[in-house]
Structures are given as C-alpha cells and as structure tokens.
Amino acid sequence: MTAGDRNDEDMLVASAQSGAREFAAFYRYFERAMLGFFMNATGRPDLAADLTAETFARALESVTSFDPARGRADQWLFGIARNVLGESYRRGRVEAAARERLGLPKLILDDHAADAIARLTAAEAPATVALAELPQEQQRAIEARVVHEREYQEIAQELECSEALVRQRVSRGLRALRTRLAGER
Numbered sequence: 084m085t086a087g088d089r090n091d092e093d094m095l096v097a098s099a100q101s102g103a104r105e106f107a108a109f110y111r112y113f114e115r116a117m118l119g120f121f122m123n124a125t126g127r128p129d130l131a132a133d134l135t136a137e138t139f140a141r142a143l144e145s146v147t148s149f150d151p152a153r154g155r156a157d158q159w160l161f162g163i164a165r166n167v168l169g170e171s172y173r174r175g176r177v178e179a180a181a182r183e184r185l186g187l188p189k190l191i192l193d194d195h196a197a198d199a200i201a202r203l204t205a206a207e208a209p210a211t212v213a214l215a216e217l218p219q220e221q222q223r224a225i226e227a228r229v230v231h232e233r234e235y236q237e238i239a240q241e242l243e244c245s246e247a248l249v250r251q252r253v254s255r256g257l258r259a260l261r262t263r264l265a266g267e268r
Contacts (some may be wrong), residue, residue, distance in 0.1 A: 096104055106146060110139055114213040120161070132196070138164045155222075157215040191213040213263045222257030228253050232247055 117138055121131035143161050149159055171177045214222055220242075227238045228249070235253075239246040 106143055109142075109156070112250060113157070113177065114139075116157075116215075117160070117164060119211055120164055122166065128196075128198075130171075130177060134164070134167055134171060137178055138167045155215075157222075160213065161215055170244050189251050210260070213260050216263075217259060221252045221259070222251035224249050225256045225260075229257075 116133065117135040118131050121134040121138075122128065125131055125134070138160070142160055145163075151158065167178070214225065217225070222243065224238060227233045227241070228235065235246045235249050239249045242249060
C-alpha cells in the first residue's frame with residue numbers, strides 16, 4: 084500500500100505504532116510541501132532543507148503524541164513547521180537539536196539538490212498550505228479528483244457518500260482555494 088492509498092492520519096498513526104518504515108512514507112508524502120513552504124518563507128534552498136529536516140525530526144520524536152481526534156496530520160505537521168520557522172527567526176539560526184538527539188547525520192546539500200529546491204515555485208507553497216487548511220472532506224475530495232485524477236463515482240465509493248456530495252466538496256473546496264490564493268497576491 085502506498086501513501087496515495089492511505090490518508091495522512093493512517094500513515095502517522097501507523098508510524099507511531101510500527102516505526103521508521105511508515106514514517107518514511109509520511110515523510111515522502113509531505114517532503115515537497117515542506118520544502119516549498121520553507122523555500123517560500125526563506126528564499127534559500129539551504130535553509131529550506133535544514134528547516135525541513137528539523138521539522139521532520141521533531142515530528143518523528145513526537146509522533147506518538149499525534150491524536151487524530153484533535154486535528155489532521157497535515158495540520159499537525161505544518162504546526163511543527165511554523166514553530167521551527169518561528170524559533171529559527173528568533174534565534175537567527177536553524178536549530179538541529181532534534182536531529183542531533185536522533186543521531187541523524189549533518190545535512191550536506193549538493194548543487195543538484197539545492198537547484199531542485201530552488202525550483203519550487205513560490206505559488207506552490209501557498210497552494211499547499213491553503214489546501215491543508217481546508218476541511219478534511221474537501222481536501223480529500225480535491226486530492227482524489229484533481230491531484231490523482233480519479234472519477235467521482237470511485238471517490239464516492241471510497242468516501243462512502245454520494246457522487247453529488249463529492250462534486251459539492253470539490254466545487255466548494257476549489258472555490259475556497261481560489262478565494263484564499265487570490266487574497267494572498
């Protein structure tokens with residue numbers, strides 16, 4: 084089963100129970116969004132990579148405290164990311180404490196990786212954050228229909244609701260995204 088077959092909360096809860104392999108799937112699923120978020124915030128690939136690494140290290144340390152009843156996994160992860168970013172601004176440097184506690188090696192970014200991070204568009208990060216802030220039903224419907232290009236009928240069966248309701252969730256979610264992104268320009 085791949086990350087696309089499961090929801091974020093399932094991946095995170097499974098990683099709390101079984102460890103590194105499940106957390107790796109969660110990491111791969113959100114890595115690009117985190118890099119884009121930090122690239123948009125800092126404009127520097129090296130900082131974006133360091134902040135992303137520290138965010139995921141902190142998430143790994145606290146994965147057992149994640150409670151799906153209190154919110155979605157993406158909101159939880161972006162909350163950690165905002166805290167890491169805020170602390171870094173206040174201190175004037177990126178912390179590596181969680182990475183050090185976990186015994187992770189120092190991050191070395193080669194030119195190819197730096198270029199790949201730099202290519203993340205400024206528009207991609209706000210869209211990712213805006214999508215993450217939608218109600219879970221709308222977010223899942225949009226991801227299934229727009230990102231994964233699945234049919235409404237298939238999505239309705241998976242979500243155990245009517246096709247009309249899936250269409251409504253996609254429509255309302257996309258309208259909310261347009262409104263939000265138009266306001267950020």
